[in-house]
Amino acid sequence: MGTMLAQPPIPAFHAIPPVLRNRPTNMAVAPYSFLSATHQWTQSTSFGQCPFGFRNTYTVRVAEQSSSLIGDETPTQIKTELYQALEGINRGIFGVPSAKKADIEALVKQLESQNPTPDPILNLEKMGGCWKLVYSTITILGSKRTKLGLRDFISLGDFLQNINVAEGQAVNVIKFDVRGLNLFNGRLTIEASFKQASKSRVDIKYDNSTITPVQLMNVFRKNYHLLLGIFNPEGWLEITYLDETMRIGRDDKGNIFILERSNENSLQASS
Numbered sequence: 001m002g003t004m005l006a007q008p009p010i011p012a013f014h015a016i017p018p019v020l021r022n023r024p025t026n027m028a029v030a031p032y033s034f035l036s037a038t039h040q041w042t043q044s045t046s047f048g049q050c051p052f053g054f055r056n057t058y059t060v061r062v063a064e065q066s067s068s069l070i071g072d073e074t075p076t077q078i079k080t081e082l083y084q085a086l087e088g089i090n091r092g093i094f095g096v097p098s099a100k101k102a103d104i105e106a107l108v109k110q111l112e113s114q115n116p117t118p119d120p121i122l123n124l125e126k127m128g129g130c131w132k133l134v135y136s137t138i139t140i141l142g143s144k145r146t147k148l149g150l151r152d153f154i155s156l157g158d159f160l161q162n163i164n165v166a167e168g169q170a171v172n173v174i175k176f177d178v179r180g181l182n183l184f185n186g187r188l189t190i191e192a193s194f195k196q197a198s199k200s201r202v203d204i205k206y207d208n209s210t211i212t213p214v215q216l217m218n219v220f221r222k223n224y225h226l227l228l229g230i231f232n233p234e235g236w237l238e239i240t241y242l243d244e245t246m247r248i249g250r251d252d253k254g255n256i257f258i259l260e261r262s263n264e265n266s267l268q269a270s271s
Contacts, residue, residue, distance in 0.1 A: 082107040112240045119199040120239040131259040133159035186216040206234040
């Protein structure tokens with residue numbers, strides 16, 4: 001009589017010990033240095049079908065685990081996480097909880113480590129055009145916010161930047177809505193010039209500024225120096241990440257700026 005097996009054979013996939021996935025929980029992104037712009041995007045993964053109609057989920061899990069352990073998320077994936085982190089914080093202008101700020105900083109560093117344009121100042125054509133600020137570590141808090149009326153009847157609109165590479169000029173526009181005066185197109189325009197300091201850094205010089213319409217100047221006149229003190233771009237700016245749709249910069253004051261390319265006509269930012 002043949003020998004009876006004490007137990008059925010172990011399927012091949014059971015012979016491989018399960019692997020615990022070790023994925024970090026916090027995956028982690030300058031004054032609105034004006035060379036330095038949310039939407040909530042959700043990320044889903046589509047799995048292919050095996051020939052016999054079964055999903056090879058074990059193989060997928062191992063592949064995902066291997067990817068996460070070596071930290072090889074693509075810039076597109078990191079940017080998706082970054083936009084999710086930026087959702088609902090109004091560009092950070094009125095402060096961000098420390099944990100959230102750390103998450104953003106970590107994501108920024110991940111992007112910077114995969115910068116597709118390591119010498120951005122040698123590729124200035126990629127920087128030209130209109131950009132919109134989506135995050136900055138510059139904040140307007142406490143008495144500054146009160147003095148500027150940003151708690152009550154003045155609200156901030158878009159922060160736009162138009163870069164003219166040929167002229168070495170950056171025109172920055174901060175838009176305001178003033179409910180009390182029924183003004184919805186007020187703007188502070190700051191013009192600055194820049195020149196190359198290294199392959200990734202530019203020196204920035206403040207040229208002039210204007211605020212329109214005149215009614216808005218009357219509102220800000222008393223604290224105009226405070227307004228310029230917050231948004232004056234003078235100093236240097238390091239471009240730490242640059243691709244077709246996003247730019248990240250760090251300035252000499254330790255600030256971070258994240259901008260996205262804008263679809264607006266660039267003339268709208270300087271008119």
